[in-house]
Amino acid sequence: MSLRSSLRAPLTSAVAAALVGGLLACVPTAAGATDAPDRHPTSTSSTDAKAAMVAREQRRAKADGLTRSRAVFARSSYLCIGYKACADAGMGSAGYASANDKMYWRMYAGHNCTNYAAYRMVKSGLPNQRPWSGGGNATYWGTSVPDLTNRTPAVGAVAWWKANTGPAGSAGHVAYVERVVSSEEIVISQDSWGGDFSWAVVTKASGNWPSGFVHFNDLKLVNKAAPVVSGIAKVGAKLTATKGTWNPTDAKVTYQWLANGAVITGATKSSLALDQTRLGKTIRVRTTATKLGYPTKTAVSAATPAVLPGVITSTRAPALSGTAKVEKTLSLDEGAWNVAPDSTTVQWYADGQPIAGAVGATLKLTPELAGRVITVTVTAARAGYDPITVTTAATAPVALGTIRTQRQPAVSGVTRPGQTLTVDPGAYHPADSVVAIQWLRDGQPVLNATGPTYQLTALDLGGRISSSITISRAGYQTTTLTTPTTTRVRVTPRIKIERFRLKHAVRLKITVSAALVPSLDGSIVVRVQGGFHQTLTLHHGVARVRVSDLPKGKRALRVVYYGSTTVERATKLSALRMP
Incomplete structure (x- = not known):
């Protein structure tokens, strides 16, 4: 339903009859000039007195050559007509129905557009004194107070029509703006000389739009x-x-x-x-x-206190990853924040002490950090915020590093007493690792044998020689390697063959001797060309054998000593003449 439909009250037959003429008249002020009689009665309880006053006002208006104004609106513009009908429709006169016998701003009392408009201004708080000098006819209202008049409608303003403009007659017309529907539609309440009180809708499209709006005392926000x-x-x-x-x-x-x-x-x-x-x-x-x-x-509003710096909050704590061991690398996850920092500052610590130069996202663990716990602080900064520093959880103590072998150690040399063995200690990382050598005999340390060379002695006879290599460095776990053992330390034997001729045989005495070995034991094998083969046991280095049953003549002789733990194997080749 439109605004006009919702506001318009049902028109009675009496109202309809009043609309047939379609006229609303607005009478000028008393005498039509600045000397309008303030002495006119402000109230009367007598119908005769009222009639007399009206007649007198009409005569004066006629004598002054003034005409009644007529405001003519289309019938469809009216929402209600008459004090009672309008009041019943919720469109009252703001009390004018019972106060219209009084003059306001020296306007004629009763049904009169100017007196009604003046009443509404006084009702809104203005004094009952016309706010300009000069004529009070409706046509003068806008021109008399130009500083208060414009083309903008406002609730509580006076809608003003110049003489013979839109619906107005020769004296102009004024009304009270009850509501502003839009910049092109308003609702007014009005009274009229010789007519009745009413509410009406006025639109620009109707051709009845006011000449202006006088803002004496508008309703305010x-x-x-x-x-x-x-x-x-x-x-x-x-x-x-x-x-x-x-x-x-x-x-x-x-x-x-x-x-x-x-x-x-x-x-x-x-x-x-x-x-x-x-x-x-x-x-x-x-x-x-x-x-x-x-x-x-x-x-x-009231002012807030001065804006304080903001607070950066860690929403995910920074954390370290990686193995806490010398030569390994730890990595930092800086975490997350409630606001994105402009910058972050990182500092690594060992046992709570800052590590010089360690300000990046990673840290390679040097030997000096072995045994110390590592933490990192991350400081987040942002313009307008207090910086915040958050510390990671500590690592376990940094474990010792592992020395890596790049070349295995080895012993070289001849394993005979008096000969010198040499050890290649090998190569390692770190390259500056310290290498210590200990010579071993049958796995046991040799007293005072710690250099890179070792001269074999009689004490080494029958033993196997090796080296224990100990590699150490600060920050690293000490490592010990053992070279492969040598062959047994032995001396070279000397085989002596003595021959004793018999009638049909030869007796052989075989002596096996070796330096540093006072008495040899073991076995020897005697082979004589022609099929003689016999194994003998040495007793204090001597063995005897009788060679017989071979044809006469020269035969090849071969004596083999199998050796012992202290003496090398040896072979002696010779000749034997059978008788």
Whole structure:
């Protein structure tokens, strides 16, 4: 349903009859000039007195050559006619129905557009004294107070028609603006000389639009309570504002945030996120209320305290990954924050002491860090925020490093007493590792044998020689390697063959001797060409054998000593002549 339909009251047959003429008249002020008689009676209880007053006013108006104004609206414009009908429809006269016998602003009392409009101005708070000098006819209202007159409708303003403009007659017309529907449609209440009180809808399209609007004392937008800002005034926080309390309550309210009294560009919502540019500034919000037909009104909140620095919070703690061992590398995950920092600063620590130069995302664990626990601090900074420093959990103590063998150690040389053995200690990482050598005989350390060479002695006879290589370095776990053992240390034997001729045989005496070995034991094998083969056992280095049953002549002789733990194997080749 349109506004006009919802406001229009059902017209009675009496109202309809009044509309047939379609005329509303507006009479001028008494005498039609600045000397209009303030002495006119302000009230009467006598019908005769009223009639006499009206007759007298009409005579004076005629004598002054003034004509009654006629305001003619289309029948469809009226919402109600008559004090009672309008009151029943909820469109009252603001009390004028019972007070129209009094003159306001020296206008003639009764049904009179100027007296009704003056009454509404006095009712709104203005004194009962015409606010200009000169004629009071309706046509003069706008021209007499040009500073108060414009083309903008407003609730509480006086709608003013010049003489012979739109619906007005020769004296002009005035009405009270009850409602502003849009910039092209208003609702007015009015009274008329010789007519009746009414409410009507006026549109620009109707051709009855007022010549102007006189703003004597319009209804105002009133701020009942200033806007209130809530929230913590610190960088990174959000402030929220109420719009305040306004009358009328359906006014449209907009927001504008201020920092130190200056407008914050683009900050026109009910909330404001505080960034670093607001640090140290006080914040207010200004709300502006607007409603069609009302002058714009603003209200400003109390100022917040100066905006404090924001707080950066660690939402995921920084953490270390990797193996806490010398030569290994630890890596840092800086974690996460409630706001993105402008920068982060990293510092690595060993047992709580800063490690010089260790400010990156990774740290290679040097030998000096062995046995110490590692932590890292991450300091996050952002403009407008207090910096925050967060520390990782500590690692386990850094484990010793492992020395790596790049070339295995080995012993070289001849394993005979008096000969010198040499050890190649090998190669290792770190290259500056310290190498210590200990010579071993049958796995046991040889007293005072610690150099890179070792001269074999009689004590070594029958033994196997090796070297124990100990590799050490600060920050690394000491490593010990053992070279492969040598062959047994032995001396070279000497085989002596003595021959004793018999009638049909030869007796052999075989002596096996060796330096450093006073008495040899073991076995020898005697082979004589022609099929003689016999194994003998040495007794104190001597063995005897009788060779017989061979044809006469020269035969090859071969004596083999199998050796012992201290004496090398040996073979002696010779000849034997059989008798």
